[in-house]
Amino acid sequence: MDIVCISSVDWEPLWTRKQQIMSRLPQNHRILYVEPPISFLSPFKDPGVAFKKEMARTGIRPLNENIWLLSPPVVLPFASRWPGINRLNQRQIARSIRAAMQQLGFKRCVLWTYLHTSCHLLGQLDEVMRVYDCVDEHSAYEGFNPSLVKAMERQLLKSCDLVFCTARGLYESKKPYCERIFLSPNAADIEHFRLADDAKTPIASELENLPRPILGFVGAIKEWIDLDLILYAARSMETGSVVMVGPVGANIDISHLQQEDNIHFLGHRDRQLLPRYLKGFDVCLNPFRENELTATVSPLKFYEYLASGRPIASVPMPEIMEFQNLVEFGQGPKGFTAAINRALQDNPEKKAARLQKARENSWESRAQFMIEIIEGYYKAKIG
Numbered sequence: 001m002d003i004v005c006i007s008s009v010d011w012e013p014l015w016t017r018k019q020q021i022m023s024r025l026p027q028n029h030r031i032l033y034v035e036p037p038i039s040f041l042s043p044f045k046d047p048g049v050a051f052k053k054e055m056a057r058t059g060i061r062p063l064n065e066n067i068w069l070l071s072p073p074v075v076l077p078f079a080s081r082w083p084g085i086n087r088l089n090q091r092q093i094a095r096s097i098r099a100a101m102q103q104l105g106f107k108r109c110v111l112w113t114y115l116h117t118s119c120h121l122l123g124q125l126d127e128v129m130r131v132y133d134c135v136d137e138h139s140a141y142e143g144f145n146p147s148l149v150k151a152m153e154r155q156l157l158k159s160c161d162l163v164f165c166t167a168r169g170l171y172e173s174k175k176p177y178c179e180r181i182f183l184s185p186n187a188a189d190i191e192h193f194r195l196a197d198d199a200k201t202p203i204a205s206e207l208e209n210l211p212r213p214i215l216g217f218v219g220a221i222k223e224w225i226d227l228d229l230i231l232y233a234a235r236s237m238e239t240g241s242v243v244m245v246g247p248v249g250a251n252i253d254i255s256h257l258q259q260e261d262n263i264h265f266l267g268h269r270d271r272q273l274l275p276r277y278l279k280g281f282d283v284c285l286n287p288f289r290e291n292e293l294t295a296t297v298s299p300l301k302f303y304e305y306l307a308s309g310r311p312i313a314s315v316p317m318p319e320i321m322e323f324q325n326l327v328e329f330g331q332g333p334k335g336f337t338a339a340i341n342r343a344l345q346d347n348p349e350k351k352a353a354r355l356q357k358a359r360e361n362s363w364e365s366r367a368q369f370m371i372e373i374i375e376g377y378y379k380a381k382i383g
Helices: 017-022 052-057 083-104 116-120 146-159 168-177 190-197 227-236 271-280 300-308 318-323 332-343 348-359 363-382
Strands: 002-006 030-034 067-070 110-113 129-134 162-165 181-183 214-218 241-245 263-267 283-286 312-314
Touching: 002 017, 002 083, 017 030, 017 129, 017 363, 030 083, 067 083, 083 116, 083 146, 116 146, 129 146, 129 363, 146 168, 162 168, 162 363, 168 181, 168 318, 181 363, 190 271, 190 300, 190 348, 214 227, 214 271, 214 300, 227 241, 227 263, 227 332, 241 271, 271 300, 283 300, 283 332, 300 312, 300 318, 300 348, 312 332
Parallel strands: 002 030, 002 110, 030 067, 110 129, 129 162, 162 181, 214 241, 214 283, 241 263, 283 312
Antiparallel strands: none
């Protein structure tokens, strides 16, 4: 199959479900990975994305034997507020994709999307099959028009041949609008993150001299992360440190946390180095806000924490409550802090159980599950 993947994240630097799945598909399938475009306003909100203007001019970029990357041209803002704008944007994006497909010799492609805005892209690529991998409740994102986003997504759901959802909440809410829908939760790169439990793996140098215990977080620091929980936990510690590893969103104010002597924001770190940080954590933190968005999310970092074997303290989230015998859960500032204290009393039996459970939730198993369904439907459809 020739696959056109409409992604919500660039291939680098932060790897999410999109890259993990695409990189594990059989190499006989060629993939055009389309990164999300920026709007004309994006560089004013986040100067760090300005480079994407130039990337859009470079055309397709070969990644390996079967994956190519494409940055679409700059588009109009407010596509998730006004449907007319999204239609114009998708026509422009479609032109750049068609040119890339022609250059690569793609034919009878499978359109595999992660974005609700793709509802207005359908049919413009002469695709023979449509797949929607739903990973978030898009209508819950800040700055979007919720009713419009829901309408766009429902249009997409009705038009897709296959739909996958990462969470049961997403599955139940999307099920009425599509014919073939499957649950496929997030997972982890098991072999990579289990390096945190390898005696040969060094602890990251930034952690070596910090007071212990070290409470650690790895991931993008965006609006869905509850920084008030982090602040409360840090102030509750008689001794110890809180370490936040990951990029801070452009609209996220961390100035009040930076005033605390025991909270350390380290910024983005290459994913190959993450096991070194996890190895230095005494407890891994999963501090999501409690809202509509997080109620239906399958937290990817949680599975990576599992694979590391480290103790985990988390807020209650519907999609991970099945792990309550392996993880410490706590609601609200006091409850979350109590969960941290319990996690500090971890034992070898719980650690072994986490490592075993992680092996049952690998990206390899998820990719195989999804591609077998897609291949089967594709063969039946094209005869």
